Amino acid sequence: MSCFLRIFKGVDVPTSSYSYYQSKNPSNRRILFKVHDCTVPRRSAASIAASAAEVEPARESGRSVAFQTPLEQESGVKGYSLFFEPTPEARAGYPHLQHLWDIGPTAAPYDTMHLVLLNFVPHLWKPFAGLKLVNKKKDDEYIIHKATVALFGQELAGARHTVPRAQARPVRNIDAHHKLFKAVDWMHFIQYSGEVLLVGRIPGAFYDISMALSRACRLLLRPRGVTKVEIEAIDKDSKYFVANFYDNIYRGTAERLPFCLSTMTTLRDIVHLL
Amino acid sequence: MSVRTRLVVWQFPMEQKIGTLSKLIRSASKPHASLVGHATRHAKADLITSFGKTYLPKEWAHATGKQPATPGIPVGSLTVPEFIGLDCALHPPQSAPAALNGVERASIQAVLIQEDATAVPSIFLAKKYYRAKPASGNFAGSKLVGPDCGKNRRRNYLVRLKSTEEFEEPDGTRGERPVSTFGAITHDANVYTDDRPMAFAYVERVKFVKDRPGRFGYAAVTQRIECILGLGSVPYYVPFSAVAEFVATIEREMERFILHSREPFSAG
Numbered sequence: 001m002s003c004f005l006r007i008f009k010g011v012d013v014p015t016s017s018y019s020y021y022q023s024k025n026p027s028n029r030r031i032l033f034k035v036h037d038c039t040v041p042r043r044s045a046a047s048i049a050a051s052a053a054e055v056e057p058a059r060e061s062g063r064s065v066a067f068q069t070p071l072e073q074e075s076g077v078k079g080y081s082l083f084f085e086p087t088p089e090a091r092a093g094y095p096h097l098q099h100l101w102d103i104g105p106t107a108a109p110y111d112t113m114h115l116v117l118l119n120f121v122p123h124l125w126k127p128f129a130g131l132k133l134v135n136k137k138k139d140d141e142y143i144i145h146k147a148t149v150a151l152f153g154q155e156l157a158g159a160r161h162t163v164p165r166a167q168a169r170p171v172r173n174i175d176a177h178h179k180l181f182k183a184v185d186w187m188h189f190i191q192y193s194g195e196v197l198l199v200g201r202i203p204g205a206f207y208d209i210s211m212a213l214s215r216a217c218r219l220l221l222r223p224r225g226v227t228k229v230e231i232e233a234i235d236k237d238s239k240y241f242v243a244n245f246y247d248n249i250y251r252g253t254a255e256r257l258p259f260c261l262s263t264m265t266t267l268r269d270i271v272h273l274l
Numbered sequence: 275m276s277v278r279t280r281l282v283v284w285q286f287p288m289e290q291k292i293g294t295l296s297k298l299i300r301s302a303s304k305p306h307a308s309l310v311g312h313a314t315r316h317a318k319a320d321l322i323t324s325f326g327k328t329y330l331p332k333e334w335a336h337a338t339g340k341q342p343a344t345p346g347i348p349v350g351s352l353t354v355p356e357f358i359g360l361d362c363a364l365h366p367p368q369s370a371p372a373a374l375n376g377v378e379r380a381s382i383q384a385v386l387i388q389e390d391a392t393a394v395p396s397i398f399l400a401k402k403y404y405r406a407k408p409a410s411g412n413f414a415g416s417k418l419v420g421p422d423c424g425k426n427r428r429r430n431y432l433v434r435l436k437s438t439e440e441f442e443e444p445d446g447t448r449g450e451r452p453v454s455t456f457g458a459i460t461h462d463a464n465v466y467t468d469d470r471p472m473a474f475a476y477v478e479r480v481k482f483v484k485d486r487p488g489r490f491g492y493a494a495v496t497q498r499i500e501c502i503l504g505l506g507s508v509p510y511y512v513p514f515s516a517v518a519e520f521v522a523t524i525e526r527e528m529e530r531f532i533l534h535s536r537e538p539f540s541a542g
Contacts, residue, residue: 163522
C-alpha cells in the first residue's frame with residue numbers, strides 16, 4: 001500500500017477493507033519508517049506518472065478487477081488523472097494545467113478541516129473516552145473513567161454562557177453528542193476546552209500528546225496565517241504527536257493495528273501541504 | 275516570511291455552500307432547472323435587499339422626518355469615538371438616565387482625573403448600556419442566567435484588561451510594565467466631558483489569592499492554566515479602550531479556567 005505523500009508500505013486487512021501503516025513490523029520489530037528523519041521516499045510527479053503507467057495498461061487491456069485492485073493498492077494510484085498524470089490527449093488539450101502536473105502530490109492537498117478536525121481529533125477522543133477498545137479491555141491507562149467523561153459533558157454544557165459566540169457556536173456535551181460533532185465543535189475541543197478538561201484526568205504522557213496536537217492546530221487553523229518559525233513549530237508538534245501516539249497508544253503490537261491509520265503518516269508531513 | 279493558510283480553511287465556507295444546495299435542488303426529475311430557478315430567485319432577493327438597504331432609510335427619513343439610524347448598529351445604540359484605536363459602540367438594552375451616586379460617582383470622578391479631563395463635575399447623569407461592541411468586533415453581552423437572574427443581570431463573559439504594574443529595578447529605580455488583569459463588565463457608561471463623549475466600562479475585578487493594595491485582578495495559575503476563583507472586588511470605571519479582549523471560561527471543580535483565546539474566522 002502507498003500513501004499520498006510518501007511511498008509507505010502498509011498492511012492490508014481484508015476483513016475491514018482498511019490499510020494500516022505501522023512504524024515497526026510487530027513480528028521482527030524491524031523499523032518500517034521513522035517519524036523523525038524519515039527516509040521513506042517522497043512521492044513526486046515522476047513517481048505518480050510511473051505508477052499510473054503501471055496501472056493504466058491493466059485497465060485498458062480489460063484485466064479483471066481482482067487483478068487491477070492489488071495493483072492500484074500497491075501503487076496508490078488508480079490510473080490517469082487530470083490533475084496529476086493526465087492521459088496524452090488531456091495533456092495536449094489542457095496545457096494551462098502543466099504547473100499542477102509538475103508539482104506532483106501537493107496539487108490536491110488534504111484540507112486541515114477534514115484531516116485534522118474530523119479525523120485525528122475524533123480518533124484521539126475515541127480511545128480516551130473508551131470508545132475504541134483493544135480486545136474489549138477497558139483497563140488501558142489512557143481510558144478515562146465513564147463518570148469523568150460524563151463530567152466533561154456537563155462542564156462543556158455549563159460553559160455555554162461563558163464562551164463568546166464569536167469564538168464558538170454553543171458548546172455541546174461531548175459525552176452525549178460526540179457522534180454529531182461538527183468540525184467546529186472538534187476544533188473548540190482540541191484547541192481550547194480539551195486543555196482544561198483533560199489536565200489531571202489522564203496520565204501526563206497522553207495529555208502531552210493531545211496538547212501537541214492542540215498547539216499545532218492553534219497555528220494551523222489561525223486565520224491570519226503562519227510564519228516560517230511557526231511552520232517549524234507545527235512540524236515539531238505534529239511529529240511529536242505521531243511519534244508518541246505510535247509509542248504510547250499503538251505500542252507496536254498486532255492487536256493494536258487499527259490505531260495506525262493512513263492519515264497518521266500524513267500528519268507528520270502536514271507542513272508540506274501548507 | 276508569512277504563509278497564508280487559505281488552503282487549510284477553505285473547506286468551511288465550501289461545506290456551508292454545499293449544505294445550501296440540497297435546499298435549492300428540490301426536484302429529483304429536473305434538478306438543474308430547479309437549482310437555476312432557486313438561485314435566480316435568491317439573487318433577485320439579494321438585489322432587492324441591497325437596493326432596500328441603500329434607499330429605504332432615506333425614503334423612510336423623508337416620509338417621517340426622522341433621522342435614519344447609523345448603519346451597522348441597532349436602533350438605540352451609541353457610537354463613541356476612541357482617540358486610541360477604533361471606535362466602540364454601546365448597544366441596548368439601556369437604562370433610563372439616572373444620577374450616579376456613591377461608589378459609581380467616586381469611580382467616574384477618579385477615572386476622569388486619570389484621563390486628564392479639564393472639568394470633573396460633581397453631579398453625573400448617566401445612561402447605562404448593557405452591551406458593547408469594542409474595536410475587536412466581538413460583542414460583550416449580558417444574559418439573564420442563573421437562579422438569581424431576576425435580581426442580577428450577570429455578565430457572563432470575562433474581559434482581559436490592559437493594565438500596568440509598577441516594579442522595582444535591581445538598582446532601586448521604579449518602572450512600569452504592561453500586564454493583563456481580568457474582570458467582568460457590569461455596565462458601560464457614556465460620559466460627555468470636554469465637549470466629547472467618552473466610553474467607560476464598569477468592571478468588577480476577579481478575586482486573586484494574593485490581592486493587595488495596588489495589585490489585584492490577576493488570574494491564578496492551576497495546572498499551568500490561568501484560572502479565577504470568582505469575582506469580588508469593588509467595581510470601578512475604566513476607559514473602554516482598556517478592554518483588550520473577551521475571554522471564554524469553563525468551570526471545573528469550582529474554579530473557572532480561562533480558555534486559550536481564539537482568533538475567530540469572522541467577527542460573528
